[in-house]
Amino acid sequence: MTDEVVSLVSLREGEEGVIQAVSGGPGLIGRLASLGITSGIKVRMVRNIGGPLIVTTNGTRIAIGRGQAQKIVVRRLTAGEEEDKTA
Amino acid sequence: MTADGELLVALAGQPNVGKSTVFNILTGLSQHVGNWPGKTVEKKEGYYSIDGRRIRIVDLPGSYSLTAYSEEEKIARDFIINERPNAIVLIANASAVERSLYLLAEFLLLNVPVVVALNMMDVAEQQGVRIEVRMLEKYLGVPVVPMVASKNKGIKELVSAILHISEKGDNFNPSLADVAEDHRDIFAELAALLEPYIDPPYLIRWTITKIMEGDPDVTERMAQSVPADVWRRTQAVLREHEDSLLAVxxxxxxxxxGAVRSATSKFKRGQILFTDRLDDILTRPSLGIPILFGVLAVVFAITYGLGLPLQQVLESLMRVLVTWIEPLLGQSPWVRGIVVDGLVGGAGTVLTFLPVLFFFFTAMAFLEDVGYMARAAFVMDRFMHFIGLHGKSFLPFCLGFGCNVPAVMGARILESGRIRLLTIFLTPFVPCTAKLAVVTLIAAAIFGKDAFLISWLLIAGNILVLGFTGMIVSKLFFTPMHMPFIMELPFYHKPNPRTIGIVVWKRIIAFLRKAGSIIVLFSVLLWLLSHIPGGDIETSILGSVGRFLEPVGRPMGLDWKMIVALLSGIAARENAIAALGVLYGVGEEGIRVILASVMGHATALSFLVMLMLFVPCVATLVVMKQEMGSWRWFLLSFAFMLFLSYAAGIVAYRGALMIGI
Structure with missing residues (x-):
């Protein structure tokens, strides 16, 4: 298992990661948390071609502006790695 | 509970969980739509009656959480705190139960009985998620009613759960979410400090949680009511534990x-969904953007293909109507003028656009309902950033092509006040159906076979002006601009005719209400101004104003009649044509024939450019002021449009003369 910690924007399409931290004001942290984007949650990158990106988590797909996504730190999961989302 | 035994129930839920479907089923035609007092957020309420009991149902604005970051969230929680409803119905999405439970955790802290309506059970099933409803109930300590609202399933059970829990009253003892374990002592410390200063209706546990979350509203209120030394100690604790929000x-x-583990299981691995396959195409910019423009082209083709013939039918019906009522109006030229020229000619012409708007709004509501507009917002986001906005503003702009009035009101979907303001500021630059009608008519009369090209250039120019204005205004007034763009992309689903119907109905009503009040008033006023005192337009007040302004119009080649026509466009754009007809003494029909002889090409061009950019119609102005909520911004936008149309008119005129059009 690799332990590569990167910003959400560097996940490629199809890759998964576990969120480590969200930096930013309470507004951004709270808003993302209420949509299911918070530490310990597993996300999958669906669309990442410049501009905003789309991730899925727990059956929801969420579009996030690039600026906001840069503030989300994830641990990249290598292909095939099954990870409990409460990691 | 009110004296007559009426129950008050609040309907809550995150966006895209089918809340309006449930609300519509429960309240049917009894619903009343207004605004929350002093807010530009829509308030819907209605009644449901059962066995002689009335349940008053208030639809809380959809929000993802209950922290006061947006007006919607503040309204929802203030309503619960101040009105103490008998019960809250939280609509949850069974296929994304985690997120719905997040909002539930917040509502439970407010100590009002909650019923969870677990909607979209069918979608969850399709995705291979099974939910043991009894287990979930046991874990949460809250009644849970499984539902498929789109198929009318579970409504009866929901109502009986509401009645049951309302009667139980205080015997409501749900499981509550605690703060993370390593922060419980901090919670206790803050509670010990602040407890004496928290008075009903505010609850201790809720208030402390909000303080830890850094909620601006609660923090502000506590800072006011707590003695200075206690507040200093509170702040010290919070500063020392900056991660309190994360702990909550x-x-x-x-x-x-815990809830998910005890009550849900995945019985098959998430298969590739229809939504995934469609999104693979629609959210890829290289495909999604051309498809978006294709979709919009189809929308316009339907709108004008079906709407315009009907509009012409209505127009001729209107003429028939006039021949019927004219004899009934007696001899007075004033009564005849006000009714026939003012009411029918002014407001009536506006009404003939109803079919066009109907087709347009239906197409848009369809695209919204099936989930497509969220994807359109996504692919347009990158372009909207250039003009200081983000993808979500694309929807109000689209509506603007129909009518600017619902477009300005549609800007309510934007959470950020600044983005909403800028979106409203730019909306008048979206050419609406009325503008397009006037432009195509005049262009056809004057430019002959080049009319099509000229019309397209004008529309494209209008949209470019929107873009440049956005760039300039956002640079000047909104720096440094952070544009948080976070948006859920709902699953695609079958269109629900009822939901679409209600959306279309609401937008049409918004348009009709303006047409019925402000436009009627202005049409009559305009007619009077053009006939007082002498009875003819040459010597009227409006005529004098036009003559007075004639020197202003000279640089762009306009005579006073054209200036008057431009001014009449403020009542409603369509009036510009009628005014030209009256001023040149040929009537509305005749104007198409003689227009070419009174307007040169350069003059016509500057007239059209000004018409596109000029102050919007009075109905739009009224909602702009209302939705901006600020005179300063409203006047700024008004002055800007005046200046811009004037400058552009001169440029168009001089430019046209120079290149010899």
Missing amino acids: VRGRYDWIE
Whole structure:
């Protein structure tokens, strides 16, 4: 298992990661948390071609502006790695 | 509970969980739509009656959480705190139960009985998620009613759960989400400090949680009511534990995790969904953007293909109507003028656009309902950033092509006040159906076979002006601009005719209400101004104003009649044509024939450019002021449009003369 910690924007399409931290004001942290984007949650990158990106988590797909996504730190999961989302 | 035994129930839920479907089923035609007092947020309420009991149902604005970051969230929680409803119905999405439970965790802290309506059970099933409803109930300590609202399933059970829980009253003892374990002592410390200063209707546990979350509203209120030394100690604790917010969030997710683990199971691995396959195409910019423009082209083709013939039918009906009522109006030229030229000619012409708007709004509501507009917002986001906005503003702009009035009101979907303001500021630059009608008519009369090209250039120019204005205004007034763009992309689903119908109905009503009040008033006023005192337009007040302004119009080649026509466009754009007809003494029909002889090409061009950019119609102005909520911004936008149309008119005229059009 690799332990590569990167910003959400560097996940490629199809890759998964576990969120480590969200930096930013309470507004951004709270808003993302209420949509299911918070530490310990597993996300999958669906669309990442410049501009905003789309991730899925727990059956929801969420579009996030690039600026906001840069503030989300994830641990990249290598292909095939099954990870409990409460990691 | 009110004296007559009426129950008050609040309907809550995150966006895209089918809340309006449930609300519509419960309240049917009894619903009343207004605004929350002093807010530009829509308030819907209605009644449901059962066995002689009335349940008053208030639809809380959809929000993802209950922290006061947006007006919607503040309204929802203030309503619960101040009105203490008998019950809250939280609509949850069974296919994304984690997120719905997040909002539930917040509502439970407010100590009002909650019923969870677990909607979209069918979608969850399709995705291979099974939910043991009894287990979930046991874990949460809250009644849970499984539903498929789109198929009318579970409504009866929901109502009986509401009645049951309302009667139980205080015997409501749900499981609550704690803050994360490592922060419980901090919670206790803050509670000990602040408890003496928290008075009803505010609850201790809720208030402390909000303080830890850094909620601006609660923090502000406590700072006012707590003695200075206690507040200083509170702040010190909070500063020392900057991660309090995360502890609250973590606590909630631990609680959610427990619920999910005890009550849900995946019985098959998530298959590739229809939504995934469609999104693979529609959210890829290289495909999604051309498809978006294709979709919009189809929308316009339908709108004008079906709407315009009907509009012409209505127009001729209107003429027939006039021949019927004219003899009934007696001899007075004033009565005849006000009714026939003012009411029918002014407001009536506006009404003939109803079919066009109907087709347009239906197409848009369809695209919204099936989930497509969220994807359109996504692919347009990158372009909207250039003009200081983000993808979500694309929807109000689209509506603007129909009518600017619902477009300005549509800007309410934007959470950020600044983005909403800028979107409203730019909306008048979206050419609406009325503008397009006037432009195509005049262009056809004057430019002959080049009319099509000229019309397209004008529309494209209008949109470019929107873009440049956005760039300039956002640079000047909104720096440094952070544009948080976070948006859920709902699943695609079958269109629900009822939901679409209600959306279309609401937008049409918004248009009709303006047409019925402001436009009628202005049409009559305009007619009077053009006939007082002498009875003819040459010597009227409006005529004098036009003559007075004639020197202003000279640089762009306009005579006073054209200036008057431009001014009449403020009542409603369509009036510009009628005014030209009256001023040149040929009537509305005749104007198409003689227009070419009174307007040169350069003059016509500057007239059209000004018409596109000029102050919008009075109905739009009224909602702009209302939705901006600020005179300063409203006047700024008004002055800007005046200046811009004037400058552009001169440029168009001089430019046209120079290149010899």
